[in-house]
Amino acid sequence: MAIPAALVVLPLGVLFFCSGLAVNLIQAVCYVLIRPISKNTYRRINRKVAELLWLELVWLIDWWAGLKIELYTDSETFKLMGREHALVMCNHRSDIDWLVGWVLAQRSGCLGSTLAVMKKSSKLLPVIGWSMWFSEYLFLERSWAKDESTLKSGLQRLRDFPLPFWLALFVEGTRFTQAKLLAAQEYASSTGLPVPKNVLIPRTKGFVTAVSHMRSFVPAIYDVTVAIPKASPQPTMLRLFKGQSSVVHVHLKRHLMKDLPETDEAVAQWCKDAFVAKDKLLDKHIAEGSFGERRQDTGRPVKSLLVVCSWAILLILGAWKVFQRSSIFSSWKGITFSAICLAAVTILMQVLIQFSKSEKSTPARIAPTGGGEASSRQPKQQ
Numbered sequence: 001m002a003i004p005a006a007l008v009v010l011p012l013g014v015l016f017f018c019s020g021l022a023v024n025l026i027q028a029v030c031y032v033l034i035r036p037i038s039k040n041t042y043r044r045i046n047r048k049v050a051e052l053l054w055l056e057l058v059w060l061i062d063w064w065a066g067l068k069i070e071l072y073t074d075s076e077t078f079k080l081m082g083r084e085h086a087l088v089m090c091n092h093r094s095d096i097d098w099l100v101g102w103v104l105a106q107r108s109g110c111l112g113s114t115l116a117v118m119k120k121s122s123k124l125l126p127v128i129g130w131s132m133w134f135s136e137y138l139f140l141e142r143s144w145a146k147d148e149s150t151l152k153s154g155l156q157r158l159r160d161f162p163l164p165f166w167l168a169l170f171v172e173g174t175r176f177t178q179a180k181l182l183a184a185q186e187y188a189s190s191t192g193l194p195v196p197k198n199v200l201i202p203r204t205k206g207f208v209t210a211v212s213h214m215r216s217f218v219p220a221i222y223d224v225t226v227a228i229p230k231a232s233p234q235p236t237m238l239r240l241f242k243g244q245s246s247v248v249h250v251h252l253k254r255h256l257m258k259d260l261p262e263t264d265e266a267v268a269q270w271c272k273d274a275f276v277a278k279d280k281l282l283d284k285h286i287a288e289g290s291f292g293e294r295r296q297d298t299g300r301p302v303k304s305l306l307v308v309c310s311w312a313i314l315l316i317l318g319a320w321k322v323f324q325r326s327s328i329f330s331s332w333k334g335i336t337f338s339a340i341c342l343a344a345v346t347i348l349m350q351v352l353i354q355f356s357k358s359e360k361s362t363p364a365r366i367a368p369t370g371g372g373e374a375s376s377r378q379p380k381q382q
Contacts, residue, residue, distance in 0.1 A: 082108025
């Protein structure tokens with residue numbers, strides 16, 4: 001039975017933000033004291049520390065909502081997951097694609113070193129955005145004139161990363177909605193491109209830059225396709241907090257980086273062709289209800305459950321000590337302060353939920369770009 005969101009958002013929010021601030025504090029201390037001495041040592045420590053926060057969201061999927069993630073890939077790729085650097089190229093189908101990626105990374109043993117290219121405003125999110133910044137996520141403004149140098153320098157910093165990492169790149173530039181699909185179809189029809197039915201047209205500049213800077217030290221591209229079965233409701237953050245389950249199918253195909261073309265134009269075309277193939281794969285999924293390949297058993301590790309239980313015990317014991325040694329509820333000032341803190345947590349949780357939702361499309365516009373970029377007449381995506 002689904003639980004009203006109001007009954008769980010506040011307690012889960014208190015747990016998440018209190019533990020998250022503790023994680024942020026540890027990250028900040030390590031950044032100031034350890035990183036100047038040894039960047040690799042800092043990265044190894046940060047991986048473990050960040051994982052203590054990300055596991056709470058994995059717990060939300062695995063143990064609270066019971067969302068089921070089915071992974072379709074070959075056995076060789078499954079064995080290599082988490083043991084190598086990889087550039088992850090995924091369609092942006094639902095509001096929680098990033099969480100699905102974190103779950104698969106956790107199963108593969110590289111959750112703490114999983115990175116993503118995010119919009120710049122993400123790093124302002126309390127706790128989660130701050131932790132991403134300490135973890136070296138790449139933040140862009142969605143303006144190529146401003147982002148080109150930022151992306152290149154960020155990719156260059158990953159060259160000496162001491163642990164296997166995944167870098168997620170959503171080359172569609174925004175989440176999939178029907179309004180955005182209609183705009184993409186109109187653009188494709190007017191320019192002679194294959195008309196998509198299940199994906200948006202990729203923006204290839206970021207992908208081309210990533211490939212050109214990473215091909216020397218990243219061996220593989222993980223071509224990930226996310227699909228929601230017809231019989232399953234669309235997963236959202238709000239549904240997760242309500243404890244409502246869904247099913248997500250994930251198809252993963254591994255491409256060797258060395259097999260990609262050499263020129264930027266050819267790499268851009270490779271990306272576009274990959275999305276044409278992805279569109280056909282999603283057609284097959286819609287028709288058959290499955291990707292039709294071998295499904296790998298990813299299990300449901302108890303690590304996230306243990307971490308959340310540990311954080312909850314620490315929070316309860318800490319709160320109990322505070323109540324014993326202070327008279328916070330004996331005055332209106334203390335009660336008011338506590339109420340303000342709880343209201344702030346509720347607002348921050350609502351911000352997180354709203355932030356994860358699919359953005360609204362804006363009207364199509366003509367904005368010429370260089371390099372044959374496919375987005376030159378697509379709607380502005382934010």
